[in-house]
Amino acid sequence: MNQRFDILVAGAGPAGIAAAVSAADAGKSVGLVDDNPAPGGQIWRAATAHPAAARNWLGKLDATHVTRLQGWRVFDAPAPGLLRAEYKSECRDLAYGKLILATGARERFLPFPGWTQPNVMGAGGLDAMVRGGLPIAGKRVVVAGTGPLLLAVAAHLTSRGAKIAAICEQAPLRRFFPFGVRLLGEPAKLLQGIEYGIATLGAKFYTSCWPIAANGGEKFEAVTLERKGKRWEERCDYLACGFHLVPNLELPALLGCRIEEGFVTVDSLLRTSIADVSCAGELTGIGGVELALLEGEIAGLAAAGKTKDAERLARKRKQRLGFVQALRTVTALDPRLKTVASDATLVCRCEDISFGRVRKHISWREAKLHTRCGMGPCQGRICGVAAEFLFGWDLDPFHFSVRPPIFPALVSSLGVTDRLTYESDSLALAGNTNQEESE
């Protein structure tokens, strides 16, 4: 079954919801496709108490006529004006007049010895588990990495009864830091706790500090931390570790949108270099939930032809772009983080390729061809971003060479095309994953 919309929005986080609601309010037929079980994205993931903005926008989405394709994963753009998506074993083509991409961001992970053990996960990753039903009361957690997400996660886990043993921020800039938390739209009460003293979390807050090893026998038990040459072990049940956010560029790259310095290039109305395709939210720069909502509204209004309204909001957006740059400066990675992995540390978790093997190569492309790093089911989404920092490799060619399927898909889904060479190409590109999935 295929569907057609005036405006299709990919991603149901704050930016996508705002875009869909704004476009639908303008009288357009709107589809909202998202791969999670419920709308809200990562920041408004199922929670006991949503912030007011989330309740407001999710309420608007409920009250507006938007066709929701929740749980559907877009894996191809087989022709202009067409996305192809999969849900379980079903495959569907989604046709659009205009497309708004709001695919959000993921955490950047950096390898260190022991980081592949269970219970060592992303900061947002652990938060997602807790929001997804993992009881955390009474558990000891170390939160590490960089960016305002660390404090937001620590605050949320504390509110759910976790004992935060330490918060380790790699940046040296404590005084600049709390401002960024506001961007994540956390409840005001938690914010106050952060802004007027991280001590209220009952956690030790270290700057210029990062994990150098995750330790344990059969089970993860403790993390070794380093700060200014001093090393010590912190016992914990979970290590939540993420080094800020990077945008999910695969879909805009597949569509051919121009990408510069790691983000999609857009004009003031958020239109990309490709006709009828615009972007909103973290794809245009990591700016947090308020900016994402504003960008969603701009993109939705502009796509619906409400240019004047969109231009008015675009002026508001311009004033807020300073935050994006400030956040980028604050979260710049310390070069000493490049030396934390040992030769035996895995960089590519899909194919189990070590740092020692990857570092022998001169480029991401060559490392992929010789070692298979980045060629497992995540298609380099995790290790490619790490390699970019660790080895200074230019990943832009990686984005420009994105090819379908951008997520592993069933062979039955790939088979809906009439391009005869398509199946074999796709299987070769995505390694053996597709074959496994077809079993």
Add this chain to the structure above:
Amino acid sequence: MPETADSLTLAVNGVAVTVKNGTTVAAAMLIAGAPTRRSVTGEPRGPLCGMGICFECRTTIDGVPHQRSCQILCTVGMDVRTS
């Protein structure tokens, strides 16, 4: 935890686990202390990103392999196995 009106029971590697309604399969596996998968060199793995990007949480659900357990909710009687 005991089964109540707002909880359900599923099987993780053949062992019954009771979780609150709305719990993801990945969270249920963490509760059960079960790895989601074994890596190509045999390492036990658990969830990393929690948002369907990293594929570390892929697991076998009701006989279907490679399901991203962080994006799937538990249902009554579901059979989940480390893959």
